[in-house]
Amino acid sequence: MNKPGTSGLIFNEELIFERSRPNRPGVPLNPPDVPLRDAGDLIGAENLRDDIDGFPEVSELDVVRHFTRLSQWNYSIDTGFYPLGSCTMKYNPKVNETAAALPGLADVHPMSPDSALQGILGLASEVEQILIEISGLDRVTLQPAAGAQGEFVGMMMIQAYHRARGDHQRKRVLIPDTAHGTNPASAALNGMEVVEVKSGDDGIVHPAALEALLDERTSALMLTNPNTLGLFESHVEELAELVHAAGGLVYLDGANMNALMGVAKPGDMGIDVMHFNLHKTFSTPHGGGGPGAGPVAVREILEPYLPSPIVRRDGEQFKLDADRPQSIGRVHGFHGNAGMWIRALAYIRTLGAEGLVDVTETAVLNANYILAELKSHYDVPHDRTVMHECVLSDRKQQSTGVTTADIAKRLMDYGFHPPTIYFPLVIPGALMIEPTETESLEDLDRFIDAMRSIAEESKTSPEQVTSAPSLPKVRRLDEVRAARKPRLRWTQDQAE
Ligand SMILES: Cc1ncc(COP(=O)(O)O)c(C=O)c1O
Incomplete structure (x- = not known):
């Protein structure tokens, strides 16, 4: 079973500016074997830039490792289960x-x-x-x-x-x-x-x-x-x-x-x-x-x-x-x-007519499997056979102060992309899960185990859920402010 924090990723990366060390070379160039020309003569002195204030001084390896690590944090269907209801995040062959x-x-x-x-x-x-x-x-x-x-x-x-x-x-x-x-x-x-x-x-x-x-x-x-x-x-x-x-x-x-x-x-x-x-x-x-x-x-x-x-x-x-x-x-x-x-x-x-029928049947089977495995742990507003997705809610967790948003954040600690939340609007605290046909039984079970653990934590140690995610460097953002007033530039005073 997945345990929180065992995904192998450490979400605690310094900014490239913070990795900077004075005079650390990037890619050293060999001395030129042609006569040097003055760059100002070529492009005009007014187009030459002096030093860039705060430009990071890092080695090639620093750069490669930094960006490779960042690229690995990018969650995608090629890296893991993506149960976003209504979005049908199936694998793209x-x-x-x-x-x-x-x-x-x-x-x-x-x-x-x-x-x-x-x-x-x-x-x-x-x-x-x-x-x-x-x-x-x-x-x-x-x-x-x-x-x-x-x-x-x-x-x-x-x-x-x-x-x-x-x-x-x-x-x-x-x-x-x-x-x-x-x-x-x-x-x-x-x-x-x-x-x-x-x-x-x-x-x-x-x-x-x-x-x-x-x-x-x-x-x-x-x-x-x-x-x-x-x-x-x-x-x-x-x-x-x-x-x-x-x-x-x-x-x-x-x-x-x-x-x-x-x-x-x-x-x-x-x-x-x-x-x-x-x-x-x-x-x-x-x-x-x-x-x-x-x-x-x-x-x-x-x-x-x-x-x-x-x-x-x-x-x-x-x-x-x-x-x-x-x-x-x-x-x-x-x-x-x-x-x-x-x-x-x-x-x-690739699938042919029969394969398409199989896709449909498996998508429906997977959604019903998840519903059946989770319904004693989460509230199910409409407890009926579903089609391609199922909707749960946070009603059972609310007594300990745990909400749908907390459950979604905690899933990130278990290495999963959260499902669609608070939609459809007719279900307060909706958690909308769409597994699609491309997930294996083992991956569905891993997700179900994580959801069950979170339901258990909500009873025994709710603060673990309400303070999630625990792995990233920045844990709970003011998401509205981050979207409306994003800070996209690093400044020197942030380092101090
Ligand atoms: C039920 C439903 N209708 C309409 C749309 C809109 O499709 P699109 O995002 O391609 O505009 C979506 C998107 O996922 C959907 O799930």
């Missing part, structure tokens, strides 16, 4: 990277004529066909660069659809209280009015609650399924029927398709439009705000509004078709973040 870096794909110039893009357009078409098959819908765009942009695009298309039918008053989007924050944001950015749908005590939306909110102003229901409590919205078909009967459309936030793919198709549940998060479901890197991919799948009625251009097959040839007068227009340069959907294709092709 390296073969995906190899595929995306193939020169024939990575070096394609996006302004090339269609005739010179046949290979990559063929792959785009293949990814689209696979997503059509998984979604049970009719057409896909690969352009959106993230899940949130997919939502935005979906809302735009829904609005275009209503406008084309003269239904200008349909501006209301009904969104459950368990929704991911990007859902109401995407609707509001489209100028739509967001109306919250309250989930029932069992954590899912009930038809009666939705029905009471439907009228001629309804544009869409925006549903996340499975929802952010990890629960399957089992009334989805009835909800969709009600929305359709009221003249609205049904949007699925399909970011959690890793719980459904290969097992159930949103199109069969009455969904009209959905986005995928390739960086969650299909293991592509999350990018830290960098390139992602949020393809959108639609039912035929929405095809005219898809972003332009779309990939069309013309006999044996593929072409980019931009002659689409009802399209909402282009939403991304060229054809989306191609490297991302190529990585997703590598993942899908």
